[in-house]
Amino acid sequence: MQTSTRYTDGGGINLPKGLIRTLKARAVLIDMEEGVVNELLQGPLRDVFDNKQLISDVSGSGNNWAVGYKQYGNQYRDHILDILRKTAEHCDSLQCFFLIHSMGGGTGSGLGTYVLSLLEDEFPEVYRFVTSVYPSAEDDVITSPYNSVLAMKELTEHADCVLPIENQSLVDIINKINQVASSGKMAAAVKVRSTLASSQTEVKRQEKPFDAMNNIVANLLLNLTSSSRFEGSLNMDLNEITMNLVPFPRLHYLVSSLTPLYTLADVNIPTRRLDQMFTDAFSKDHQLMHADPKRNLYLACALMVRGNVQISDLRRNIERLKPSLQFVSWNREGWKTSLCSIPPVGHTHSLLALANNTCVKSTFTDLKDRFVKLYKRKAHIHHYLHVDGMEQSCFTEATNSLQSLIEEYNQLDATKGQILNNVPRLSIAM
Known part of the structure; x- marks a missing residue:
């Protein structure tokens, strides 16, 4: 019996293994320790990267x-x-x-x-x-x-634009998901052979689950580039992020938050209400760095939504959240929004929030x-x-x-x- 491996591009489109070999990432991978690059070349994505795009040394x-x-x-x-x-x-x-x-x-x-x-x-x-x-x-x-x-x-x-991510925030997110998955209530929600489960379907006990942490960063980039890859009623050009969120050239550090985070950990969590998704995006638990934007000043904010969401849903939630957020006096309407029609695999909608906020100074x-x-x-x-x-x-x-x-x-x-x-x-x- 023959089996074929299928890959997904993050938007629910399955790709046969034969096709993945013809696709090459437009990426240059650089590491001065050859062991890291060699590990990648032996992994499941080895066919995506061209050997001519890899630069490595020996000593680090x-x-x-x-x-x-x-x-x-x-x-x-x-x-x-x-x-x-x-x-x-x-x-x-x-x-x-x-x-x-x-x-x-x-x-x-x-x-x-x-x-x-x-x-x-x-x-x-x-x-x-x-x-x-x-x-x-x-x-x-x-x-x-x-x-x-x-x-x-x-x-x-x-x-032009920096998305700071703290290692400790990634660790904390994975630990919280581990706690939910191992609590008994959600044990059945953990998918087999996911980043949280071993081949025996037991929850992993890793002190530093790098795969799951890296998946969070990968999902951030998937959401960030979704408008360039899929159709949408209000797609956002990548260059618009810098144009709309960076009023001062040096202050280009953006706080990012993702919801749902559970997609990254391969956990089957029931879809939450749409309004709750927007609330979660402004919660500390969904931020990729330890900071408190609500206690500091917003220069601008972008909401990048994927899935079956209407512009009226966006406007309603922005008006609902506005009173709890402090914007600079000269940019109180400093919101940038985008709507991409294709949601992440396994979810009806998702949201990436990017905030230019003075809280990064901490x-x-x-x-x-x-x-x-x-x-x-x-x-x-x-x-x-x-x-x-x-x-x-x-x-x-x-x-x-x-x-x-x-x-x-x-x-x-x-x-x-x-x-x-x-x-x-x-x-x-x-």
Whole structure:
């Protein structure tokens, strides 16, 4: 008896295994540890990626931003540019670049932000979206505060839009789903061979369930790009996100929240009421970073809905939520909405909310405090200064850039309840 494996594109369309081999992702995969890339090449998606689009080394970056940015950046610059150009040439209509990287390690923070600057130089007219995974306070990489702060300077200067995601938030979300799945009440809801269940259908007991965490980030990108892939009555161009949500060029960090989250964990949860979905999107439990937007100031907000939802449903819920949200005085109607007709597999509707909110400063402040704690003792600084082109002034410039960013958010927070004439003079994005 022959069986055929089928894949899904996130919109409910099944693809035969034979077809998946003819499809190639327009993606460049870079990691200075060949083991990570080799693992991908042995996984179920190995046929999607072209070997010519993979760049790897042997030793890794040693959790050192300077090695990733200064050493490997210079070493692989021409090779990376060549692959980027060839990949971009295959696009009929190049809308933007997505850069996905971690902030705590050396390659993700260093070489990742180096690639970001290359994209700006090579394709200055194409928007650059960055999904950055921030380390938790208990991160096992001791130099992660250095790497993150050094990378933050590059993100602030060279990215058009950044979606910060905290590792700890992902862990907390998965733990909550695990608790629901193992409580007995929802045990039957966990799908066999899902990210939460083993082949014996028992709930996994993983301290760091990376597959499930990565699925959350993948689902964020699926929702973000749904308007470009499917039909809808009110589709949103990707470039409209930056145009509508970033009034000041440096303040381009967006808080993202997803609902339902259970799609990501392969849990069969009954569909919740439509209005509840909008309420959940503004709940802390559905955010991908620890912050409290309701206590801070909104500059703008985007609601990206998938499924059988009407424009009247959107308007009704926006009016219902408005009283509990504080918007800047000069942009009280700062809502951007999109409706895509195709829902995620297994659900009637879903929602991705993107908020440009001053609450992100709490994450940046915590990161700066952890940096200062290490830097005061000059701990591990010599590992960075041994790299050619790296100077101690790089640390000073990075902390000054981060502090300036925090102060800009503080200035806006200080305008709560004030009239337009008292808004501080910040640079307006053109």
